[in-house]
Amino acid sequence: MSDQSREIISTGTPPWKSPVILSVVLHGLIIVVGLTSLSLRSPEPEPAPRSISARLISEEPPQPEPAPPQVDEAEEKKKQEEAQRRAQKEKEEKEKARQAAVKKEQQRQEEEKRRQAEKQQAAEAAKAEKERERKAQEAAQRKAEEAREKAEAEAKAQAQRKAEEERKRQEAERQAAEEAQRRKEEAARQEQERLERERQEQAKREAEQKRREAERRLKEQQLESLAQNAREKQAAEERRRQEQAAAQARQSEMLSESERYQALIRDRLSRAWYPPPSATEQMTATLQITLLPTGELASVQLVSGSGSTAFDNSALSAVKSLSRFPVPESRDTFERYFRQFTIEFNPEKMK
Known part of the structure; x- marks a missing residue:
């Protein structure tokens, strides 16, 4: 049984109407009815006849009371057996009715x-x-969807063709316009090139005329320049000779002045050196001295040693002992020599 069928059965029949519960209730009712009928139809023993005692008041002497009637035991037994047969018959009938009810219940259940x-x-x-309807509906929907998509595709293709035709038309118009x-x-x-050629030709003619004029002026300027150059060259040569003579004189003066101050410096160092x-006479220490324009010592360093530390240190001490060196007042002479x-x-x- 499928889940849907179980759901329909369980929701359509109330629990108290289920076949099992109805069968149990029916059997219970049958048993109760049977017991009740049996108790109602059971023969009850007949009550013994009542004995009435009376006393006759008379003048006659009292008579003895009559004896109670005797119950026939055979008749009583017969009645009891008859009652038992009836009870047995009723019991059988009830059993048949119960079986019929059970059979009916089984038939009902079936x-x-x-x-x-x-x-x-x-x-x-x-x-x-x-499910068939759903599948048919889905198939119909798919078919409708396919038809719609096909129609849309055809419409799209048609629109694309129209758009392509319009594009080609516009492209042709654009190309024609271009x-x-x-x-x-x-x-x-x-036309611009023709005008430009005419302008260039005119400019060329004018340029040629200007070139010829310029060449004429240039030749005149060159001749004048050559004459001027000759004059300037002669003057420059004269100035060079004069400057050379002055430089030689100044060089001689500077050399003489430098020799004089070098002799002064050597003399002072000689006196300061111990x-x-x-x-020994073979020992020589070469020092490099740097001075300021004022003659003050800027630095001194040993360039070449004598081989004797004491000899080298004595030379350095002699240079450092001079607070000021004699230097020329001419800055050129100082910068060149000192x-x-x-x-x-x-x-x-x-x-």
Whole structure:
């Protein structure tokens, strides 16, 4: 049984109407009815006749009371057996009725099962029919969707064809317009080139005329320039000879002045230098001295040593002992000869 059929059965029949519960209730009712009938129809023993005691008041002497009638035991037994037969018959009838009720209940249950099966089959058939309808509807929808998509595709293709035709038409119009514009521009360009050639030819003629005029003036200027150059060259040569003579004179003066101040510096260093007793005439220390324009010592360093530390240190001490060196007042002479110079310390040369 499918889930849908179970759902239909469970929701369509109340729990108290289920076949099992009805069968149990029916059996219970049958038993109760049987017991009640048996208790109602059971023969009751006949009550014993009442004995009435009376006393006759008379003048006659009292008579003895009559004896109670005797019950026939055989008749009583017969009645009891008859009652038992009736009870047994009723019991059998009740059993038959119960069996008939049970059979009827079974038939009802079977009928109910048959109806439920038919109901389930009907539900399944309805479900299958719904499924077929759903599939048919889906197929119809798919077919409609395919038809719609086909129509849309055809409409789109038609629109694209129209758009392509419109594009080609516009492209042809654009190309025609561009061709017309190109021809117009080409004519304008050719006219511009013609005017430009005429202008260039006119400019060329004017330039040629200007060139000839310029060449004439240039030749005149060159002749004048040659004459001027000759004059300037002669004057420059004269100035050069004069400057050379002045430079030679100044050089001689500077050399003479430098020699004089070098002699003064050597003299002062000679007096300030105290070589060690171990000094020999072969020892020589070369120092590089840097001075300021004021004659003050800027720096001193040993360029070439004598081989004796004491000899070298004595030369350095002699240079450092002078607070100011004699220097010329001419800045040119100072920069050329005394800004930086070397001097040799030798016992023979420093005498």
